[in-house]
Amino acid sequence: QAVVTQEPSLTVSPGGTVTLTCGSSTGAVTSGHYPYWFQQKPGQAPRTLIYDTSNKHSWTPARFSGSLLGGKAALTLSGAQPEDEAEYYCLLSYSGARPVFGGGTKLSVL
Amino acid sequence: EVQLVESGGGLAQPGGSLRLSCAASGFTVSSSYMTWVRQAPGKGLEWLSVIYSGGSTYYADSVKGRFTISRDNSKNMLYLQMNTLRPEDTAVYYCATFPGEGYWGQGTLVTVSS
Numbered sequence: 521q522a523v524v525t526q527e528p529s530l531t532v533s534p535g536g537t538v539t540l541t542c543g544s545s546t547g548a549v550t551s552g553h554y555p556y557w558f559q560q561k562p563g564q565a566p567r568t569l570i571y572d573t574s575n576k577h578s579w580t581p582a583r584f585s586g587s588l589l590g591g592k593a594a595l596t597l598s599g600a601q602p603e604d605e606a607e608y609y610c611l612l613s614y615s616g617a618r619p620v621f622g623g624g625t626k627l628s629v630l
Numbered sequence: 631e632v633q634l635v636e637s638g639g640g641l642a643q644p645g646g647s648l649r650l651s652c653a654a655s656g657f658t659v660s661s662s663y664m665t666w667v668r669q670a671p672g673k674g675l676e677w678l679s680v681i682y683s684g685g686s687t688y689y690a691d692s693v694k695g696r697f698t699i700s701r702d703n704s705k706n707m708l709y710l711q712m713n714t715l716r717p718e719d720t721a722v723y724y725c726a727t728f729p730g731e732g733y734w735g736q737g738t739l740v741t742v743s744s
Contacts, residue, residue, distance in 0.1 A: 521691070556732060558675070565724060566667075566675065568732030577731065609675050613729065617688040621667075621675045 522546045524612050526622035531630055532600040540625045541592040542610030548591035549612060555593035556611040557586055560624075566609065570595060597627075605629045632656035632733045634725050639738030642715050646742075652708035652725035652735055660703040663729045666710045668721035669737075676721075679710065680729075693719075715742045 523545040532538035542555060549555060557570035568577055570586035573593065583599045593610055610622040638650040652664070666678040679689045679699040687699050698711040708725050722737040 554729065556728065558732070560675075565734050565736050567734060568728070571728070571730070571732050575731075611675075611677070611728075617680060617682075617686075618690060619677050619680075621677060624674045 521618070522612070522614055522620050524610060524620045524622040526608075526610060526625045528623070529626040529628070531628045532597065532604075534600055534602060534629055536600050537596065537598045538600060538627070539589070540595040540597075540608055540610075540627070541589065542594070542612065542622050543592045544612055546614070549588060549593045551588065553593070553612040553614070555586065555588075557584075557593075557595045558609045558611070559606045560609065561606045569608075600629050602629050632727070634727070634733055634735035636723065636725055636735045636738040639723065639740045641741045641743065642712075643744055644715060644717060644742055646715050647711070647713045648715065648740060650710040650712065650723055650725075650738060650740070652710075654706045654708065654725075657727070658703075659701050659706050659708055662727055664699075664701065664708045665726045665728050666697075666699060666708075667724045667726055668719075668740075669724070670718070670721040673721075678723075681708070712740070715740075717742050 525543045558566040560566040569580045574586040608625045613619040633655045635653045665680045681699045696714045700709045724737045725735045727733045
């Protein structure tokens with residue numbers, strides 16, 4: 521089974537920009553992995569921020585964007601707000617219909 | 631408005647069984663890809679199973695042969711039958727609509743302990 525890697529933790533200053541990445545042990549991440557990004561705050565269910573690399577939900581703040589960057593999926597937060605402090609998970613799909621979650625990135629806004 | 635509501639969690643003995651339900655509204659389960667995900671206490675998310683609109687099902691190795699995903703089209707419900715439960719199955723279980731736009735329920739807690 522593939523291993524999906526994320527930065528364990530990142531810190532961003534309020535108003536700053538940060539990029540979270542999602543890599544695959546099998547090689548470069550492509551649009552064919554249909555990358556997802558989920559946000560989870562303590563005690564809450566996850567919610568989808570980005571699906572299929574870069575598609576946003578109606579509730580996804582405009583300051584979040586998804587892309588492919590340097591062979592990885594990327595979630596960029598531009599203009600961080602205190603309420604963005606959360607755990608962020610990516611999900612990649614592979615052949616065999618068994619997607620794999622990354623281990624999560626704990627984002628601090630300090 | 632899309633809504634997913636899980637139920638059926640609780641305390642189970644090792645080796646026992648539970649059936650989780652996921653009530654869907656605002657869309658049709660039979661036309662969607664539906665997924666179960668779990669999260670052990672203090673841990674990350676783990677994909678468990680998916681049922682495609684055509685009825686095909688897939689499972690993570692950790693639950694294959696023990697868990698069964700199914701749906702009732704007439705009730706617009708998704709289920710997860712969990713057998714031969716182990717202490718390591720203790721987690722919050724979520725249903726979600728992915729592949730697709732990725733709506734999530736609020737989760738239901740399953741505790742496996744004697």
